[in-house]
Each structure stands twice: as C-alpha cells, then as structure tokens.
Amino acid sequence: MGRTNDHPGEQAADDPIRLLAIRDTPLSVDEVFRAVGDAAAGGTALFVGTVRDHDGGADVDALGYSCHPTAEAEMRRIAEKVAAEYPVRALAAVHRVGDLEVGDLAVVVAVSCPHRGEAFEACRKLIDDLKHEVPIWKHQQFSDGTEEWVGA
Template sequence: MTTTLTSAVKPRAEDSFAISFAPLSLEEIYALSNDPANGAVVIMSGVVRNQTDGQPVIALEYQAYEPMALRIFYQIAADIRLSTPDVNRVVIHHRTGRLQVGEISVLVAVGCPHRSEAFEACQYAIDTLKHQAPIWKKEHWEDGSSRWVSIAACETSGENC
C-alpha cells in the first residue's frame, strides 16, 4: 500500500478519526471499531515509555497540525480499503498535550472479517501515520532537558524515539 494524499478523500461514516487533548480509551476505540461482520478487531496502543535510547524520559508533549493530520488519517483508511475492501472499520485517534510515562498517545484499530487482514491493515495504519502525519513530540528527560522531534523523523532516522 502507498499513500497518496488527495484533498478529495472524505471519512466514511463508520470510521472514526480524532486528535484529542483528552485521554484515549481502549474501550471506546474497541466499540468504535467493532461491527457484527468482524471476525477480528486489532488494536495498536502507543504508550509513553520511560526512556529513549537509554535516556530517562519523564514525559512527552505532543503537538499536531490537526487539519493535515486528519487528512492523512482519512487517506490511510482509503488506502486500506483499496487493498482490503472487506475492512469494516478504521479508527485512528492521537493525543496532544503533555503525557506521562504509561499514558496512551495513539490508538489505531481495524475491524475486519479476518485476522490476517486486520493485523496487516493496523500495522500499515500506524506505520504510515508515523511516517506522514504532521505530529511532533517533545521529550522531557529526567535531567530537565528536552527536545522536539517529528514522529516521522524518529522513524526515518533510525532513532528509537
């Protein structure tokens, strides 16, 4: 699958996309991604971890250019449906603001009749989001220092951030 951003992509009513300051809920994401025709719901939960490359992290702060990020989310869902037309639901929600270690920063869920397609689509969605969505995070380290990084820069640089 390859993502080509077009301004004409509109979200489907059965899907859900959000960028939110409020905490994300696994139960809500599961409910939004479930459908009677599903044989599988795969959820990927991104969580703030306590270190980056051995550097102790105390918090992450996320910012997003919301209009463009949502268009990327819509396009991801459209691309998934081009390659796997029987996908029933695509849900992508991302947090903004300051998050503590252990908090959920992103939830991606795909509901589909078969598990292999659901796993593949979910992995495509999170990988593509991390490479293309205009979302930045500021790592706050234990020593009081911090740095801003694009989540896409982490993926393309080979850094484990």
C-alpha cells in the first residue's frame, strides 16, 4: 500500500496548543515534552533556553525576566500562527519570569508534527517569534557592575 498525505495523522490537529504559560517557578522539560505527546507525531522538536554565565563578552552575575500583562496573549497569537503554518499535532511553550541563576531554564518550547523536518522548522519558528515578539524583558547584571536590559 502506498502512503498518502490525506490521512488525518498527516494533518494538523484540531486544537494543537496544549500548554502555554509564563511562570515564576522553575520550568520542567518533562512537563513540556509530555504535553506534546501525540500518537500521530513522528517527530518532536524541543528547545530549552538556559541562563548562561556570559553575554557579549561580559560575565553575567544575575539575571531577571519580567513581562507585560499581554505576554501570554502574545504567546498564544504566535502559537496559533505556527500551528496554522505547519502540520502541528501538538505545541507547548513556557517562559520563566523573576530572578534566575546561571543554569536555570528560562524557556522551554516543543512542537510535534507528523515528520521530523516539520517539527524542527515549527519549533524554530516558535522560539524565534516568541523571542522577537512577546513582551518579555531580560535584565542582566554583569560582574563589572554594569547592567543591561534586553528586549525592552
């Protein structure tokens, strides 16, 4: 039997957005991965953004994220756009706010699709658009005493 692309599993799910949140508590990769589980998905792409110990050649001592009250609504808008552009079976995104330490998870996003290429592309679109369009701001404090707001 030949494979056809009209099988329901090859299409986007009716409601693929499973988890969207902005939290002031530690994030869980396992929670996000479980949220995008789907029997019709042959590929799941997951991105984890962590706090690093440097930025732009300077050592980072402390970092905090804050957001505008519309941030979750903007996350939903972006998630809906990604789900409309790709055959997304399931999608999840969570972002942390508050004070974080080096190594902490700042953002976790995942997308499952019928095939791996679609999952990679959709996940990249999701994280890139989230970083560029959602009103979440990063405040970095450097070891030389300087500080910087990113995204503001």
